[in-house]
Amino acid sequence: MPSFEDMLLAALQNPPDPHEPLPPVNRKATIFGVVIPFLVLAWIAVLFRLWVRLRVVKEPGFDDAFVLLSAILGIGGTTCVCLSVKYGLGHHMLDLGPDKMEKYFIIFYIENSVYLMQTAAIKISLLLQFLRIFKAGAMRRVCLTLLSIVTLWGLAFAFAGWFPCFPVRGAWQHRIGAKCYGFGLSDVQEFFIMYKIHSASNMVLDFMIFMTPMVIFKTPTLKVKNLLAMAGVFAFGGIVVAASIWRLHAISTAQAATHPYVDLTWLSPVIVILSCLEVDFAIICASMPIFWPIIERSLAAIFVSYEVDVTEEHIQNDYGLAYELEHTKSARQTSLRSVSGTSLEGLTGDYANKAPKFSIGPDPLNETSSRDATFQASVRTLPKPKWEI
Incomplete structure (x- = not known):
């Protein structure tokens, strides 16, 4: 050689x-x-x-x-x-x-x-x-x-x-x-x-x-x-x-x-x-x-806005790691947060045409309100106008 x-x-x-x-x-x-x-x-x-x-x-x-x-x-x-x-x-x-x-x-x-x-x-x-x-x-x-x-x-x-x-x-x-x-x-x-x-x-x-x-x-x-x-x-x-x-x-x-x-x-x-x-x-x-x-x-948070934006719920951090499909997630935690377009839906959920609903407690200033009364509020997703910055 x-x-x-x-x-x-x-x-x-x-x-x-x-x-x-x-x-x-x-x-x-x-x-x-x-x-x-x-x-x-x-x-x-x-x-x-x-x-x-x-x-x-x-x-x-x-x-x-x-x-x-x-x-x-x-x-x-x-x-x-x-x-x-x-x-x-x-x-x-x-x-x-x-x-x-x-x-x-x-x-x-x-x-x-x-x-x-x-x-x-x-x-x-x-x-x-x-x-x-x-x-x-x-x-x-x-x-x-x-x-x-x-x-x-x-x-x-x-x-x-x-x-x-x-x-x-x-x-x-x-x-x-x-x-x-x-x-x-x-x-x-x-x-x-x-x-x-x-x-x-x-x-x-x-x-x-x-x-x-x-x-x-x-x-x-x-x-x-x-x-x-x-x-x-x-x-x-x-x-x-x-x-x-x-x-x-x-x-x-x-x-x-x-x-x-x-x-x-x-x-x-x-x-x-x-x-x-x-x-x-x-x-x-x-x-x-x-x-x-x-x-x-x-x-999604930049280009999507909501009308009613306050709710209290138990959430589980996902942070978009569905792409990795990790089986372990972060610990559950309670938080008060704004409803935003950044929340991940379920892997099979389809909420594109559904308006989310939130429960609102009774008005304490209304004498006719009962203790167990609740109201449903529908929230519509509004795309941000193209001319807004």
């Missing part, structure tokens, strides 16, 4: 055309313009999620910790991608020179290892989130089995990423003759196989994880709006799976940026961008079921 040095020598004997136009995907503006905005969107989703879990429902969990870990790793990975552009990403490796090439390999080593950890962290977060839904039965066992597999998978590839050579500096100093394997680039074919194995297994696990909660759609009491909301979440999951499939295809076509010759900086921008997008979409997909119901209720 050809070594990295052999492939590099072959590239020197047949150098690329120095006047070859730079493909759009290799340009700095394209790379920055894709990875940075989607990282920002992912962080917005994470912050909304943490706000809901910590301040609204006050039920944080390990799934929140792992999604936060994935987002933090995303900052590190995206920073490495942006730095790698400075040190040659998007240009031919032979044009970099020895010093610049070594700096690129240092950044590539960190970037690749961070990505391997990030893919495992977001999968663990999703599975822990599913365990909030499936409290018992076969689906819980499926989630626990997948959680064990993903944990071992993540640990194995994280070790392979951070320790590809012994000593480790052999991953970017190929001339020292370190003992390397897999991502260490001592053997080009082995490097490609390692990349392909991780990408293929990552795609399969993504598909299995995002198909797991599909059983929720069989619940007969779900309202149409909740079905549509969950369909939107699964649509994001489909984008994640599609990105992982596209990434596997790109790795196979370019043989992990080693075909027709080793040119990691020229052939890998597509792979790098898809890696970033895949994880960012997974973070957004994991966070949407947590914060979107709160946003929906807030919008």
Whole structure:
């Protein structure tokens, strides 16, 4: 099997055309313009999620910790991608020179290892989130089995990423003759196989994880709006799976940026961008079921008003977590609150055409009032006029 040095020598004997136009995907503006905005969107989703879990429902969990870990790793990975552009990403490796090439390999080593950890962290977060839904039965066992597999998978590839050579500096100093394997680039074919194995297994696990909660759609009491909301979440999951499939295809076509010759900086921008997008979409997909119901209720409060607005009742906090379908809810509490459009109806209730009724006690100033007399007051829902601000 050809070594990295052999492939590099072959590239020197047949150098690329120095006047070859730079493909759009290799340009700095394209790379920055894709990875940075989607990282920002992912962080917005994470912050909304943490706000809901910590301040609204006050039920944080390990799934929140792992999604936060994935987002933090995303900052590190995206920073490495942006730095790698400075040190040659998007240009031919032979044009970099020895010093610049070594700096690129240092950044590539960190970037690749961070990505391997990030893919495992977001999968663990999703599975822990599913365990909030499936409290018992076969689906819980499926989630626990997948959680064990993903944990071992993540640990194995994280070790392979951070320790590809012994000593480790052999991953970017190929001339020292370190003992390397897999991502260490001592053997080009082995490097490609390692990349392909991780990408293929990552795609399969993504598909299995995002198909797991599909059983929720069989619940007969779900309202149409909740079905549509969950369909939107699964649509994001489909984008994640599609990105992982596209990434596997790109790795196979370019043989992990080693075909027709080793040119990691020229052939890998597509792979790098898809890696970033895949994880960012997974973070957004994991966070949407947590914060979107709160946003929906807030919008309803803005655009819907009521005529009679005071009632006393025993309520049970839901906060829109029907999308997660959690079986545990917050403790019951008594409150005096305004009747508003943010109250969730039952999963199967249809009150669109019904006016709610409220009991009003007898008038203490009316001498003819009896102690047991009650009155019914109908309340009409009035859409706020479009011209009101």
